[in-house]
Structure formats: structure tokens, C-alpha cells
Amino acid sequence: MSRFKIQNSAFTNVVAGSVATLNVAVDRRYHRTVLEFWRGGALATWAQIVSDITLIELKINGRVLRSFKPSFLRAMQGLRGHVTPDGYIDLFFSEPWARTIEGEDGMAWAVKDQASTFQIDVHIASGVPTPALNAVSHVDSGRDVNGKLIQWLRAKRYTSQVVPVVATGIFTLNSLPVSGLYKGLYLFEDTAGDIASVRIKVDSVEVYNMTRAQAEASLPRDGVAQTGVFPVILDDGNRVAEGLGTHTPSGQLIPMEIEFEMAAANAFTLFAEYLGAPLQ
Numbered sequence: 001m002s003r004f005k006i007q008n009s010a011f012t013n014v015v016a017g018s019v020a021t022l023n024v025a026v027d028r029r030y031h032r033t034v035l036e037f038w039r040g041g042a043l044a045t046w047a048q049i050v051s052d053i054t055l056i057e058l059k060i061n062g063r064v065l066r067s068f069k070p071s072f073l074r075a076m077q078g079l080r081g082h083v084t085p086d087g088y089i090d091l092f093f094s095e096p097w098a099r100t101i102e103g104e105d106g107m108a109w110a111v112k113d114q115a116s117t118f119q120i121d122v123h124i125a126s127g128v129p130t131p132a133l134n135a136v137s138h139v140d141s142g143r144d145v146n147g148k149l150i151q152w153l154r155a156k157r158y159t160s161q162v163v164p165v166v167a168t169g170i171f172t173l174n175s176l177p178v179s180g181l182y183k184g185l186y187l188f189e190d191t192a193g194d195i196a197s198v199r200i201k202v203d204s205v206e207v208y209n210m211t212r213a214q215a216e217a218s219l220p221r222d223g224v225a226q227t228g229v230f231p232v233i234l235d236d237g238n239r240v241a242e243g244l245g246t247h248t249p250s251g252q253l254i255p256m257e258i259e260f261e262m263a264a265a266n267a268f269t270l271f272a273e274y275l276g277a278p279l280q
Contacts (some may be wrong), residue, residue, distance in 0.1 A: 081222030112142030
């Protein structure tokens with residue numbers, strides 16, 4: 001199926017200290033949207049993007065499906081082997097690093113006739129000189145070769161929580177924030193090297209046990225280690241069905257333990273990506 005690269009409509013309320021909004025058309029299927037950010041008449045550097053944009057939210061029917069800081073998104077993509085140049089923020093819906101075409105296209109946001117609104121909110125910090133935003137999207141018709149509407153069954157979503165570490169040694173979590181199939185846990189440290197290793201047991205069976213060096217050496221092809229981020233990749237084969245599930249097919253919660261070996265007694269942010277239902 002052919003993809004098209006199109007300009008989105010204009011952002012509104014692009015003002016320092018406010019939330020700029022892009023109302024995205026819902027008559028197609030989205031594979032990727034690239035945001036372009038300017039400040040003071042010049043394309044922003046990545047350091048400026050990190051300081052100037054405090055949060056990005058993607059909403060369907062008014063409900064947040066993704067919420068993230070640009071620095072978190074860029075680090076996560078770098079671990080997967082994608083580097084975004086200065087001035088741009090890459091929002092992938094289908095993911096080009098997926099192992100199969102079906103796995104890639106199946107992750108696209110098929111909003112056509114299935115969502116009433118699609119909105120991108122960009123929170124701009126106070127004091128940014130003359131901010132400006134543009135967006136282009138990679139899209140297709142949202143219909144298969146027979147003209148049938150493609151159903152939107154799943155979406156990559158994000159969640160985050162601060163893990164309140166108060167001592168060195170082992171800190172244990174017994175659950176993840178929401179239900180779903182987790183594709184990766186990205187542990188953003190207060191200071192690089194705070195986390196020495198991570199061990200995960202599911203129903204008393206060890207499924208993950210790596211030091212930082214081992215986790216970084218085991219990144220997906222072309223992935224690059226990110227300073228201050230311990231990567232727990234749970235879908236090394238880049239297949240849609242891979243990951244760490246929180247429930248059985250019948251809906252029962254699976255007993256889980258996640259052990260963080262802390263080299264320093266500093267809290268960290270657990271930023272996770274998981275597959276979930278897009279419209280529930």
C-alpha cells in the first residue's frame with residue numbers, strides 16, 4: 001500500500017508558557033508524524049528542544065494515549081537505532097525496525113472512521129523566544145487492497161512512574177503500572193550508573209537478569225547505549241507478539257517481581273512502552 005507524505009494543518013496557540021495544539025485529520029491511517037520546532041527564527045537544537053518543550057501528549061477522542069518528554073522519546077529511539085536530527089521530533093506509529101511488514105503496518109494508527117478526534121499537544125516552556133511548530137505525516141488511505149477499512153486493534157502506548165529508592169542494594173517492584181504487553185522498560189537515572197543490574201521473575205520463573213554492561217551489549221541491531229538510561233529490552237526480535245505480559249489470556253494477573261540492584265540510593269523514572277487497546 002502506497003504511503004503519502006503530507007503537511008498537517010497549522011498548530012494553534014504556539015506561545016511560550018502555553019500548550020500548542022495540532023488537530024490531526026482523522027480520514028486516514030498514520031505511520032509517522034515529524035514535528036519541526038523553531039525558536040527565535042532558527043531551527044532548534046536538541047538541547048533547546050529538551051529545555052523548551054516540557055511535555056508532548058497524543059490524544060484520541062480527548063484521552064491521552066501517549067505522554068512523554070522529548071528527551072525520553074529520543075533516548076528510547078536511540079536504543080532502537082534511530083537518531084533524530086536537530087530541530088525535529090519523530091513520532092512513530094508503525095515502526096520501521098519491526099521484523100515483518102505486517103508487524104510494522106499493524107502498529108499504524110488507523111483512525112479513519114474509528115476515532116472522532118486526534119490531537120497532538122506540545123507544552124512550551126515560559127521564556128522561549130518566538131516559538132514555531134510545523135508537522136508532516138506519513139499516511140495511507142486506511143483501507144486494504146480490496147477497499148476494506150483496516151481495523152485499529154492495538155497501539156504502542158507509554159506509561160511512567162517514579163520509583164522511590166531510599167537505599168542501596170535490591171529494590172523490588174511487584175507489578176507494572178498498567179495492563180498490557182510490555183515491549184521495553186527504560187530506567188532514567190538521577191545519576192548515570194545508579195542502577196547496576198535488573199532481574200525479572202514472572203510466576204517465579206526468571207525471564208530477565210542482566211548487568212548494565214550486558215544490557216547495553218544486547219541492544220537491538222544499530223541500537224546505541226544512552227547515558228543515564230538502563231535499557232530493559234523485552235522484544236529483542238522486534239516482533240509484535242514478543243514482550244512481557246502482565247495477564248494470562250483469561251485476564252488473570254501474573255505474579256511478577258522486578259528487582260533493581262541499586263548502586264546509589266537515588267529515585268529513578270521507569271518509562272515503559274507497551275501494547276494496549278487504542279480506543280478503550
